[in-house]
Amino acid sequence: MSKDLLFTAALNKGQALLPEMHQLAQHWQPGITARELAQQALATGYLGRATEARIRDVVAVFSRRFLRGQPQPAAYLHELAQHLPVTGLFTEVCLLHTAAAHPELLVFLQEVYWPAHYAGRPSLPKEAAQEFLHQAQKLGRTGSDWSEGLTERTARRLTGTLTEFGLLGAPDRQGIRLLRPFQPHPETVVYLAYWLRELKLDVRALIAHPLWQVLGLRAGDVLPTLRRLALHNWLTVLTAGDLLRLEWHYSSPTALLHDLTQRSLHAVA
Template sequence: MSKDLLFTAALNKGQALLPEMHQLAQHWHPGVTARELTQEALSTGYLGRATEARIRDVVAVFSRRFLRGQPQPAEYLHELAQHLPATGLFAEVCLLHTAVAHPELLVFLQEVYWPAHFAGRHNLPKEAAQDFLHEAQKMGRTGSSWSEGLTKRTARRLTGTLTEFGLLGAPDRQGLRPMRPFQPHPETVVYLAYWLRELNLDVPSLLAHPLWQVLGLRANDVLPALRRLALHNWLTVLTAGDLLRLEWNYPSTTALLHDLTQRSIHAVA
């Protein structure tokens, strides 16, 4: 994943969509394609009274975020959705993979949201996302010029997505969105560590991965966070001089999540 990936307006098809993503994650299982998922949703009606076109759009959002790459994030969301509601750990894992699928969201968090938070600001002005996208176009991050209407819509969707994920509040009369306190669950942090391990990253690359910033963890925060996780016996951090090694106490991310949902179901909901 790189900041060089082009921004898109794909968030206009759906923001967080947590209830819908939760339903789809429950009904998905390995081997099911987006087309099959769409047909089941249409035939059973478990997504409610949405039109056929809307259901196809929602499944396309699910596919973009959770059915790409190896391992597919949908495998882990399926495990979570079977035991947890569409809040807490489930929502935070969705946030991570939504940021992977939408570079504009990832970079907005890196360059606008978290710097404002660490600077002690209490809200974001309504122009923040729009200015961010204007600057992105100047830097060639969108690949082409967007109309002003498209820029405004995408800016609203960008901040709306963070509102649905719980990082921002609803706008006031001046358009200011309050920045909500956000502290990721320890289970979300250990999930990310295990998921990055599945990408076969070495330890320095794992610690420096940009996805930590989605959770508000700066470069110097990651290793101390992993040391705290070691207290839960989820992993072990070994150091000897300048050498650093991580030992994983579960054979896979699936095994980790199975244990988390069984023993911590109330804590992570």
């Protein structure tokens, strides 16, 4: 998740894959392995008529993003996928964990995408992602020199992934992609706070975590945003001089998400 982690070309196996991730999250169960998940998908056909090799690739993408670490994000995506469609909160939670699993995507958001937004630029040029990866190789972020073909493919996957997540528009004839307006749902922001809490971070490390930048929150934005979230009774922010404390109103992200999904269902109804 840090800039010290090596970039990979893993996005070439799949970009956002939101419908597939939603299906796999619904069928995931605690303790199931990636191999068992792939066998189940092959046996039942719930991922459609894809080849066996493609299904195994898609499950490998799910595993990389949502089955690593403790707690496993798959548990929280399962709660969301059981109740919500492939939009809004589900999509944004997938974006967070996809960026966490792919350092090249996280750093592209930090160093290219959001600075362009902050500067008021309307679009990203065709060359933006490719130049970013060339610079990454010069800085040793890829661990080795990539061929020009691999660099070009990975650059397309970077911008294609952000397009599928709704942060960029489709390319025009010159390959330029419009920067789409993006404002994370309050529920996504509070989910991230609860998920970072599960990593046993102290309050200041939690507030300084790089994943806030995925949602467009700069360092000075996080604490004011959490204070606004406190109005929803999801948590409490306590400050006194240099002291800062967060009080959590739910025992776990699962308890939080159960409440959030019920609120969303009632809002739709």
